[in-house]
Amino acid sequence: xxxxxxxxxxxxxxxxxxxxxxxxxxxxxxxxxxxxxxxxxxxxxxxxxxxxxxxxxxxxxxxxxxxxxxxxxxxxxxxxxxxxxxxxxxxxxxxxxxxxxxxxxxxxxxxxxxxxxxxxxxxxxxxxxxxxxxxxxxxxxxxxxxxxxxxxxxxxxxxxxxxxxxxxxxxxxxxxxxxxxxxxxxxxxxxxxxxxxxxxxxxxxxxxxxxxxxxxxxxxxxxxxxxxxxxxxxxxxxxxxxxxxxxxxxxxxxxxxxxxxxxxxxxxxxxxxxxxxxxxxxxxxxxxxxxxxxxxxxxxxxxxxxxxxxxxxxxxxxxxxxxxxxxxxxxxxxxxxxxxxxxxxxxxxxxxxxxxxxxxxxxxxxxxxxxxxxxxxxxxxxxxxxxxxxxxxxxx
Amino acid sequence: xxxxxxxxxxxxxxxxxxxxxxxxxxxxxxxxxxxxxxxxxxxxxxxxxxxxxxxxxxxxxxxxxxxxxxxxxxxxxxxxxxxxxxxxxxxxxxxxxxxxxxxxxxxxxxxxxxxxxxxxxxxxxxxxxxxxxxxxxxxxxxxxxxxxxxxxxxxxxxxxxxxxxxxxxxxxxxxxxxxxxxxxxxxxxxxxxxxxxxxxxxxxxxxxxxxxxxxxxxxxxxxxxxxxxxxxxxxxxxxxxxxxxxxxxxxxxxxxxxxxxxxxxxxxxxxxxxxxxxxxxxxxxxxxxxxxxxxxxxxxxxxxxxxxxxxxxxxxxxxxxxxxxxxxxxxxxxxxxxxxxxxxxxxxxxxxxxxxxxxxxxxxxxxxxxxxxxxxxxxxxxxxxxxxxxxxxxxx
Numbered sequence: 001x002x003x004x005x006x007x008x009x010x011x012x013x014x015x016x017x018x019x020x021x022x023x024x025x026x027x028x029x030x031x032x033x034x035x036x037x038x039x040x041x042x043x044x045x046x047x048x049x050x051x052x053x054x055x056x057x058x059x060x061x062x063x064x065x066x067x068x069x070x071x072x073x074x075x076x077x078x079x080x081x082x083x084x085x086x087x088x089x090x091x092x093x094x095x096x097x098x099x100x101x102x103x104x105x106x107x108x109x110x111x112x113x114x115x116x117x118x119x120x121x122x123x124x125x126x127x128x129x130x131x132x133x134x135x136x137x138x139x140x141x142x143x144x145x146x147x148x149x150x151x152x153x154x155x156x157x158x159x160x161x162x163x164x165x166x167x168x169x170x171x172x173x174x175x176x177x178x179x180x181x182x183x184x185x186x187x188x189x190x191x192x193x194x195x196x197x198x199x200x201x202x203x204x205x206x207x208x209x210x211x212x213x214x215x216x217x218x219x220x221x222x223x224x225x226x227x228x229x230x231x232x233x234x235x236x237x238x239x240x241x242x243x244x245x246x247x248x249x250x251x252x253x254x255x256x257x258x259x260x261x262x263x264x265x266x267x268x269x270x271x272x273x274x275x276x277x278x279x280x281x282x283x284x285x286x287x288x289x290x291x292x293x294x295x296x297x298x299x300x301x302x303x304x305x306x307x308x309x310x311x312x313x314x315x316x317x318x319x320x321x322x323x324x325x326x327x328x329x330x331x332x333x334x335x336x337x338x339x340x341x342x343x344x345x346x347x348x349x350x351x352x353x354x355x356x357x358x359x360x361x362x363x364x365x366x367x368x369x370x371x372x373x374x375x376x377x378x379x380x381x382x383x384x385x386x387x388x389x390x391x392x393x394x395x396x
Numbered sequence: 397x398x399x400x401x402x403x404x405x406x407x408x409x410x411x412x413x414x415x416x417x418x419x420x421x422x423x424x425x426x427x428x429x430x431x432x433x434x435x436x437x438x439x440x441x442x443x444x445x446x447x448x449x450x451x452x453x454x455x456x457x458x459x460x461x462x463x464x465x466x467x468x469x470x471x472x473x474x475x476x477x478x479x480x481x482x483x484x485x486x487x488x489x490x491x492x493x494x495x496x497x498x499x500x501x502x503x504x505x506x507x508x509x510x511x512x513x514x515x516x517x518x519x520x521x522x523x524x525x526x527x528x529x530x531x532x533x534x535x536x537x538x539x540x541x542x543x544x545x546x547x548x549x550x551x552x553x554x555x556x557x558x559x560x561x562x563x564x565x566x567x568x569x570x571x572x573x574x575x576x577x578x579x580x581x582x583x584x585x586x587x588x589x590x591x592x593x594x595x596x597x598x599x600x601x602x603x604x605x606x607x608x609x610x611x612x613x614x615x616x617x618x619x620x621x622x623x624x625x626x627x628x629x630x631x632x633x634x635x636x637x638x639x640x641x642x643x644x645x646x647x648x649x650x651x652x653x654x655x656x657x658x659x660x661x662x663x664x665x666x667x668x669x670x671x672x673x674x675x676x677x678x679x680x681x682x683x684x685x686x687x688x689x690x691x692x693x694x695x696x697x698x699x700x701x702x703x704x705x706x707x708x709x710x711x712x713x714x715x716x717x718x719x720x721x722x723x724x725x726x727x728x729x730x731x732x733x734x735x736x737x738x739x740x741x742x743x744x745x746x747x748x749x750x751x752x753x754x755x756x757x758x759x760x761x762x763x764x765x766x767x768x769x770x771x772x773x774x775x776x777x778x779x780x781x782x783x784x785x786x787x788x789x790x791x792x
Contacts, residue, residue, distance in 0.1 A: 041457075066437055066637050101661055114404050263502075264503045265500055
């Protein structure tokens with residue numbers, strides 16, 4: 001028998017992630033994939049996991065395996081307060097909430113804020129996982145224009161003047177997919193606009209610790225704490241498989257997010273929260289981040305150098321100070337979706353940029369390249385191949 | 397500034413769990429709480445956790461800490477197929493999906509099936525966590541009558557004839573809150589009704605392995621696999637803090653549940669899934685369940701014996717063959733909400749039964765008693781106190 005007839009109206013808005021479909025294709029042997037968006041497995045502190053487990057069992061005992069508060073495991077919330085202080089954010093443990101990955105707070109925000117037809121403003125391009133979290137709650141999207149410095153404040157202001165926006169979703173630092181970071185002066189302007197428009201901003205910051213050069217830029221949260229939900233994760237600096245995200249949010253948003261999460265998963269894995277608490281308080285994070293940076297920086301440099309050498313002169317691209325991605329753009333006639341098939345036929349994969357736009361038929365000439373998952377030699381080889389495919393496409 | 401104005405209409409349906417509020421009160425020193433619904437910490441295989449972690453690191457390496465498929469970690473899905481076979485359910489690993497606790501599949505079902513105003517049928521009384529999962533999707537509930545053998549088939553049939561029910565939610569074995577189990581003959585009748593009415597049943601089975609006497613009863617799923625979502629968890633036989641649930645569902649429900657989960661948390665903790673896989677394949681579960689049963693059975697027997705000795709003769713109660721709860725009911729004039737304050741004043745807590753009914757003002761004379769969290773001596777003492785409070789209330 002068929003149960004299609006039982007589906008809720010919102011379900012038609014749920015689609016399989018195009019990127020996930022792409023990732024399935026690219027696991028073929030011999031393929032060099034620049035399509036992934038995931039950390040290198042060699043970035044995980046695998047050697048420390050048994051030690052961390054012993055510490056948890058010794059210090060936390062059975063409470064690390066019991067049901068716990070929806071808000072988060074108290075020892076982890078304490079440890080996160082110290083981490084926030086290093087990021088220039090003053091927060092007590094009671095202000096910090098734990099979620100099952102950053103995805104958890106995005107789902108929660110969609111659930112508590114979006115009625116069908118409500119307007120959510122996002123960057124063009126934006127993080128695909130956020131759209132997937134929001135889509136089931138049936139929003140409409142409006143796009144905010146971006147340039148090499150990320151969100152253009154004038155565009156943000158225009159959008160807020162024109163539409164009744166429920167919230168603005170931003171990844172201000174080493175954005176996925178562009179790698180771009182909004183500079184301080186622009187952040188100040190964005191904070192002012194948020195305050196003057198009584199606007200809620202969701203600041204998603206998964207990559208901030210992956211800085212390869214330059215100075216840390218203050219969060220938008222620190223500039224307008226009453227207007228910003230600040231969300232981050234340990235996925236890029238500990239291990240994504242543990243699904244540990246965390247956030248700060250203005251009242252009453254924080255209280256409703258907890259109620260929402262109670263219905264979704266009761267709470268995030270207590271054991272993994274305890275491991276994360278030990279990882280932070282035991283100084284593991286501070287020792288691991290420099291190792292991760294030392295792993296990724298030469299990969300990024302290799303990619304940028306190879307692009308300089310092999311990409312046709314009509315291509316332009318971002319030169320991020322950190323993160324996991326480089327964003328490339330060709331002349332308007334370039335169709336990176338067509339390019340994709342040609343590249344895969346030559347054993348190189350990437351993600352066509354169109355998937356990162358909330359509006360269809362945008363970014364057709366753009367592409368996202370990941371540099372964390374391959375060694376320098378493979379990156380150089382893949383970029384050379386891609387440069388050839390691009391040259392062919394732009395010649396024809 | 398206030399963001400109340402931003403809340404979605406569905407958010408008004410989210411309330412704090414009354415039980416969670418009760419649980420906060422009862423952590424006072426000296427209190428014996430029969431209110432909890434959680435496993436005893438001494439039931440966790442704490443001694444095996446370091447060994448399991450070593451096995452995971454040795455056998456699974458970094459893949460146990462990486463992003464993974466939304467459907468579930470393949471080695472766990474394999475291991476669960478074997479577990480299902482022991483429960484009389486034939487399923488391949490590809491049919492089995494992993495969620496973040498049972499709560500995860502309940503949220504997913506709400507999300508993909510319930511449009512505002514849709515009707516969900518539940519037992520009277522039912523599991524509160526299910527209502528919390530479904531509420532944000534704005535269903536209406538209809539109640540199915542129950543007796544000592546659980547759901548009354550005639551009532552189910554009447555409900556299905558009268559209302560366009562999206563799905564029926566049942567906990568057929570050692571139900572929370574009543575402890576009742578639906579006998580085989582009645583399950584067959586329920587399966588027939590589901591098939592003849594083209595009705596989808598959600599069979600939630602968290603307690604099935606906690607059997608203290610009697611024979612295992614086949615699942616409703618095994619009697620009507622095309623009509624049933626079967627959901628279970630390792631929370632009661634491994635550790636709830638790991639948040640490992642799993643389910644089988646008819647197509648296309650299974651596919652939509654995966655898409656829904658992708659937006660909610662991408663996937664359940666890979667590490668915890670790997671620990672669960674080792675727990676199952678290494679024979680740990682088979683060794684642990686008898687220990688858990690040996691821990692809980694005398695506690696349940698102590699509670700039943702003490703109720704027999706100390707409860708007033710006008711009280712009646714369930715005598716379950718397993719699970720975690722006993723359900724008691726007094727004459728109609730008894731108000732267990734009032735009783736609650738008097739009991740807490742005498743250092744004993746329980747949950748007034750009214751909270752387990754989807755309709756208000758039902759079950760006012762009922763109460764749920766948990767026997768897993770206290771030793772026999774404390775249980776006896778608490779029941780004696782409660783018997784005194786009951787006698788006072790029923791005299792006045």
